[in-house]
Amino acid sequence: MKAIVTVMLKDGVLDPQGKAIGHALHVQGFGEVQEVRAGRVIELDIDARDREAAAARVDEMARKLLANQVIESFKVEIV
Template identity: 65%
Template sequence: MKIVVTVMLKDGVLDPQGRAIGHALGNLGFAGLNEVRAGKVIELDLAETDPARARQFGEDMARKLLANTVIESFRVDLPTP
C-alpha cells in the first residue's frame, strides 16, 4: 500500500528556500505571489494492506525520522488507486 507523507515548516518558521523560490519566480515575471513555502513529499510503498495501520506507520515514521516536529508539521495521505 502506498502512502504519501508531506512535511512543511510550521507557520511562523522562517522559510529561506521558499523566499528564494518566490524571489526567483518574481524575477521570471510571475507577479502576485504573496508567499511561497517549500516542503518535501515522501512516497512510501508499504507491505501493509490495512489502511489504518499504514497511516499509523506513516505517522510513526514521520515523528521518528521524516519530520522535525519542533519546526515542521506533517500529513499522511493514502492516495486512491
Template identity: 60%
Template sequence: MKAKIHVYLKPGVLDPQGAAVAGALHNMGYEEVASVRQGKLIELDLTSDDPEIARARVDEMCAKLLSNPVIESYSIELE
C-alpha cells in the same frame, strides 16, 4: 498500499528556500506571487493491507525520522 507524506514548515518558521523561489519568480515577471512556502513529498510503498495499522506505522516513522516535529508539520495520505 502507498503512503504519501507531505512535510511542511509550521507557520511562523522562516523559509529561506521559499523566499529564494519567490524572489526568482518575481525576477521572472511573476509579480502576482505573494509568497512561497516550500515543503517536501515522501512516497512509501507499504506491504500492509490494513489502513489503520499502516497509518499508525507511518505516523510513527514521521515522528521519529521523516519530519522535525519542532519546526515541521506533516499530513499522511494512504492509497
C-alpha cells in the same frame, strides 16, 4: 499500499528556500505570487494489512524520522 507524507515548515519558521523561490518567480514575471513556502513530499510503498494500520505505521515513521516536529508539521495520506 502507497503512502504520501507531506512535510512543511510550521508557520512562523523562517523559510529561506521559499523566499528564494518567491524572488525567482517575481524576477521571471510572476508578480502575482504573494508568498512561497517550500516543503518536501516523501512517497513510501508499504506492506500493511489495511489502510488504518498503514496510516498508523507511517505516522510513527514521520514522528520518529521524517519530520522534525519542533519546526515542521506533516500530513500522511494513504493512496
